[in-house]
Amino acid sequence: MTSPSANITSVLKETRSFPPSAEFVANAHISGMEAYRELWQRSKDDPTGFWAEQAETLTWFEKWHTVLEWNEPHAKWFVGGKLNACYNCVDRHVLAGRGNQAALLFEGEPGDTRVLTYNDLLREVSQFANVLKNQGIQAGDVVTIYMPMIPEAVVAMLACARIGAMHSVVFGGFSAEAVADRNNDAKSKLIITADGGWRRGKVIPLKQNVDLALSKSPTVQTCIVYNRCNTSVEMVAGRDFWWHELAAAASTDCPAEPFDSEHPLFVLYTSGSTGKPKGILHTTAGYLLGASRTHHWVFDLKPTDTYWCTADIGWITGHSYVVYGPLANGATQVIYEGAPNQPREDRFWEIIAKYRVSIFYTAPTAIRAFIKWGDQWPKAHDLSSLRVLGTVGEPINPEAWIWYHTLIGGGRCPIVDTWWQTETGAIMIAPTPGAIATKPGSATMPVPGIHAEIVDRQGNPVGANEGGLLVIKHPWPSMLRTIFGDDARYREQYWSQIPGAYFTADGARRDDDGYIWIMGRVDDVLNVSGHRLSTMEVESALVQHPKVAEAAVVGRPDDLKGEAIACFVTLVSGEQPTEELKKELREHVVKEIGALARPDDIRFAELLPKTRSGKIMRRLLRDIAAGRESKGDTTTLEDFSVMAKLRESDE
Numbered sequence: 066m067t068s069p070s071a072n073i074t075s076v077l078k079e080t081r082s083f084p085p086s087a088e089f090v091a092n093a094h095i096s097g098m099e100a101y102r103e104l105w106q107r108s109k110d111d112p113t114g115f116w117a118e119q120a121e122t123l124t125w126f127e128k129w130h131t132v133l134e135w136n137e138p139h140a141k142w143f144v145g146g147k148l149n150a151c152y153n154c155v156d157r158h159v160l161a162g163r164g165n166q167a168a169l170l171f172e173g174e175p176g177d178t179r180v181l182t183y184n185d186l187l188r189e190v191s192q193f194a195n196v197l198k199n200q201g202i203q204a205g206d207v208v209t210i211y212m213p214m215i216p217e218a219v220v221a222m223l224a225c226a227r228i229g230a231m232h233s234v235v236f237g238g239f240s241a242e243a244v245a246d247r248n249n250d251a252k253s254k255l256i257i258t259a260d261g262g263w264r265r266g267k268v269i270p271l272k273q274n275v276d277l278a279l280s281k282s283p284t285v286q287t288c289i290v291y292n293r294c295n296t297s298v299e300m301v302a303g304r305d306f307w308w309h310e311l312a313a314a315a316s317t318d319c320p321a322e323p324f325d326s327e328h329p330l331f332v333l334y335t336s337g338s339t340g341k342p343k344g345i346l347h348t349t350a351g352y353l354l355g356a357s358r359t360h361h362w363v364f365d366l367k368p369t370d371t372y373w374c375t376a377d378i379g380w381i382t383g384h385s386y387v388v389y390g391p392l393a394n395g396a397t398q399v400i401y402e403g404a405p406n407q408p409r410e411d412r413f414w415e416i417i418a419k420y421r422v423s424i425f426y427t428a429p430t431a432i433r434a435f436i437k438w439g440d441q442w443p444k445a446h447d448l449s450s451l452r453v454l455g456t457v458g459e460p461i462n463p464e465a466w467i468w469y470h471t472l473i474g475g476g477r478c479p480i481v482d483t484w485w486q487t488e489t490g491a492i493m494i495a496p497t498p499g500a501i502a503t504k505p506g507s508a509t510m511p512v513p514g515i516h517a518e519i520v521d522r523q524g525n526p527v528g529a530n531e532g533g534l535l536v537i538k539h540p541w542p543s544m545l546r547t548i549f550g551d552d553a554r555y556r557e558q559y560w561s562q563i564p565g566a567y568f569t570a571d572g573a574r575r576d577d578d579g580y581i582w583i584m585g586r587v588d589d590v591l592n593v594s595g596h597r598l599s600t601m602e603v604e605s606a607l608v609q610h611p612k613v614a615e616a617a618v619v620g621r622p623d624d625l626k627g628e629a630i631a632c633f634v635t636l637v638s639g640e641q642p643t644e645e646l647k648k649e650l651r652e653h654v655v656k657e658i659g660a661l662a663r664p665d666d667i668r669f670a671e672l673l674p675k676t677r678s679g680k681i682m683r684r685l686l687r688d689i690a691a692g693r694e695s696k697g698d699t700t701t702l703e704d705f706s707v708m709a710k711l712r713e714s715d716e
């Protein structure tokens with residue numbers, strides 16, 4: 066790790082700007098820059114007054130008496146208020162006469178489809194909430210959900226919320242070991258799973274993993290299994306039950322109970338780059354408010370929209386922008402079970418054309434894969450229904466942004482580059498698309514209610530165009546309340562690094578127009594001859610080259626320069642790795658950035674090591690570049706063979 070004391074030099078030269086069309090501005094929820102500035106300023110001058118107004122968009126059983134109680138680092142929002150998150154996502158739409166509207170348009174990987182209206186959702190959720198109650202689950206209990214991306218995953222989450230049980234969703238791609246760790250840390254009482262889920266034409270054996278996990282999870286007494294794939298599984302008598310059998314015996318009447326604003330809604334584990342996963346705790350009112358308002362502002366959701374966020378419910382993006390945000394806003398949305406390249410590389414474009422999707426939200430890692438697969442796939446489909454595109458998870462390289470804008474958005478759709486974290490619960494920095502002109506690679510400006518600053522180690526603001534640490538200055542409703550079972554770690558990690566601010570661990574810079582450019586995790590910064598460079602910016606220069614599909618850049622210890630620049634590069638299909646090309650790429654980076662950033666090592670790789678959520682694991686690449694063994698946690702690695710191949714591909 067490089068010293069976090071110095072500031073970061075930005076070398077990214079990106080000056081293109083894309084204002085929204087006049088028509089888009091005219092119809093937007095936040096229409097025009099002045100409207101945005103006014104709203105944001107109001108939220109800064111009077112945060113509690115602002116959030117109190119926003120909270121009127123939720124349905125309350127009892128109103129709060131105090132908007133915010135803040136004893137740093139502990140916040141309580143809407144104290145005294147009572148509500149039910151599930152009621153806000155389901156019942157209130159039915160009561161408003163929208164019960165026959167489609168809530169979920171489900172498409173399974175094998176091509177099976179189902180539509181669930183809000184009426185359907187109410188019936189299914191109420192019935193499954195009774196199933197949980199019948200199994201002895203009470204408010205405050207923890208329930209693990211380990212499921213494929215099917216409607217029942219959403220139903221299971223909402224059923225927990227309905228009865229005040231906390232869900233702990235574990236991504237279906239994680240191993241038995243990871244499930245057991247999370248069960249034990251959260252002291253989960255019950256697990257909901259499926260026999261399996263479809264992924265690239267194969268069945269992921271979820272129940273088999275659960276069987277292994279439960280041999281090491283003493284607190285879990287019950288397992289409920291949804292039959293998704295009709296595969297044969299072992300059912301342990303007295304412990305394992307079929308979803309459909311329990312549901313058949315349960316009433317569909319289960320009134321939503323009022324819970325305190327600060328009643329825990331869920332815990333979600335994030336893998337820190339080292340050490341044991343952190344259970345991020347979110348509570349009811351503030352989280353729901355943050356997710357729903359940002360969904361409204363940033364995606365500019367209208368009743369006529371068909372929305373699709375491709376995230377799995379195992380990630381915070383699935384929690385906030387598949388379940389709680391869109392459903393609280395009464396959206397009609399697509400959910401898709403499987404891989405983007407099953408049966409072919411155009412599955413996503415086929416789905417967009419078929420359902421006339423108008424808002425599409427995905428991750429840079431997916432966009433990079435689409436680019437690699439080739440333009441012919443999106444070009445073969447009618448994508449004219451799209452009007453807003455979103456991205457989340459990593460900085461997006463300007464070239465990937467332009468590709469997304471041109472090939473998918475037809476040049477007409479604003480791209481909302483949304484910066485946030487599991488911990489923040491909701492989008493923090495992103496364009497409100499009818500107000501803020503976008504710039505490729507910039508998340509632009511904070512959403513209303515969020516006070517972001519870029520500071521040095523002492524907490525002093527840095528100047529324009531100077532890279533520094535991104536912090537948040539005032540508590541916000543959807544922020545994490547603690548790390549489950551480890552409040553000391555919560556305080557230490559987020560509230561002890563910079564005086565009086567929430568520490569994001571990301572580097573960023575603000576340009577002359579006030580736009581924020583995220584430079585990646587501070588841990589990933591390179592220190593080359595005393596210059597602190599963002600790995601993301603060197604990567605952006607590399608992927609600008611037409612033959613490069615993806616690039617990851619890390620520092621390698623170097624006696625002379627402090628750190629040498631080591632690049633791992635994957636090529637677009639059809640291109641050959643040659644010494645010539647290495648030379649060409651070095652010169653290309655020098656031309657784009659300057660001699661300062663000349664790559665020392667370039668290695669061609671077929672694949673890069675990534676977490677299952679698609680983030681490049683630079684920590685592992687640093688080990689390879691330095692020629693040392695990797696220690697630390699590798700359980701979140703998506704494909705273990707990648708590491709062995711990379712070690713063989715020595716410079």
Ligand code: WT7
Binds near residue numbers: 485571583
């Ligand atoms: C970290 C949080 C938030 C949902 C998915 C990831 C990086 C996230 C962006 C973006 C640049 C981004 C940051 C952040 N990140 N979105 N639009 N531009 N970087 O959640 O796993 O909690 O990761 O992802 O480094 O701190 P997460």
